[in-house]
Amino acid sequence: MKNVYLHEDGKAVTIIDQTKLPTVTEYLTLGTAKDLYDAIFELKVRGAPAIGICAAFGMYVLAGTIETGDYDEFLKKFREYKDYLNSSRPTAVNLSWALNRMEQVVTSHSDASVPEILGYLKKECMDIQEEDSQMCRAISEYGLSLIKDGDGILTHCNAGPLATSRYGTALGPLFLGKEQGMNFHVFADETRPLLQGARLTSYELDQAGIDVTLICDNMASIVMKNGWIQACFVGCDRIAANGDAANKIGTSGVAILAKHYGIPFYVLGPSSTIDLDCATGDDIQIELRSPEEIKSKFYEKPMAPEGVKCYNPAFDVTDHTLIAGIVTEKGICRPPYTESLANMFGKNKK
Structure with missing residues (x-):
């Protein structure tokens, strides 16, 4: 669509x-x-x-x-x-x-x-x-080279066709692999508080006939421990020059868990998300959103006391040391990202 x-x-x-x-x-x-x-x-x-x-x-x-x-x-x-x-x-x-x-x-x-x-x-x-x-399409091809038929993939938020123009970024390799006859089992974090994983990612994957299991965000650790995850694929909203990557809130927690369980964590995004003028993730402005997204949105009635204070950042920043590779339309960047990103995108970036 x-x-x-x-x-x-x-x-x-x-x-x-x-x-x-x-x-x-x-x-x-x-x-x-x-x-x-x-x-x-x-x-x-x-x-x-x-x-x-x-x-x-x-x-x-x-x-x-x-x-x-x-x-x-x-x-x-x-x-x-x-x-x-x-x-x-x-x-x-x-x-x-x-x-x-x-x-x-x-x-x-x-x-x-x-x-x-x-x-x-x-x-x-x-x-x-x-x-x-x-x-x-190019990101999908490079991302597909990182996984094999039958792998379990965990993703957070939504980075499929609805978030892009075609295929998507983090989900693109899965759609492309499906076209080529490959099968994956995807675990989709629901992605609190706005449920992009539940509402959008599981919808897109289910529509495409890709095996998908929806989990709450705090279930990521147990599916990793069970050995059901071979790679984590996430999108991004901004990548700093050192490889720090801003994505939907909760992404950095997934990366920390993946590091603990020895699972490669990949960030997939087009060159338009790479900001070489932004030195590190500390320089990325994090959007704060309405407390009502936590307290009452998607609920029939409020699920928290009316006057309780809320902290609702829309994004967090995943440290570059937790990222196994940054998948772009020009190829896969590897650590150290200050070198690989600069070499790939330092010149002629439209």
Whole structure:
């Protein structure tokens, strides 16, 4: 299914509302800056690559609403929209990456007319989606080389087609392997508090006919101890220059457990998630979200005292020393990541 796409008339972006899955498949039409902001902030569109694609499409849509033929006025309003969307979610670098690419199109065509600039913007946002599709395929191929038929794989959060444009990142090797006749048994963490693993990952894998078992987050240790896991595959929202990786809250705990049980832990993501300007994970801004996501969301009635304090970070950072490899569309980076990431992505990174 298409999870993010641009209307043929270029006046809106359509997304699947991921907050309604798996029980309801509902498409939303986003035509204003507030629509786009809310969809990203409220996780109606989520997954770092999908957020970037949505934002790129959104900037093209919003650019088309700017009523001026003057370049300077156009650029000023374009940057206002860009800054507004960029403030919706601070951790996933794909958001700012895609927005910066769209802005670069405008600034590099300062001698063009506004209608011409709109044409360039449309091509750029379509290119971003197509590139992600190609990157996911390549990531899937490299990731598949790390596992064998019959392996048990543990994953956390959701990094499948719903989070990207095709195949996914962490789940991509499993879908590709299934196409080639391979079989895996996947253990999907439910991923508290927003249940992306339960609602989305188990849904995607089940739909594809891949053997999947849903577990609570605090069950990861026992399935590892039982010898049922041969590798851990997770996605990422930002990778620092030293290999520290930000992903959905709970990921670092999985990595620590995997280290204890001698299980390789792999991070899979496109080059758009790699931020070589970010030295370490300590420099990654972690998004804090509403206490109600812990206390009452998905419950018929609140499951905690009304006045209790909550700490609800959306992400944590997995230390590079816990990561066996970072799988990208260009290949698999190995420690030391300060060298392998720089060698692979230090030059000509679009």
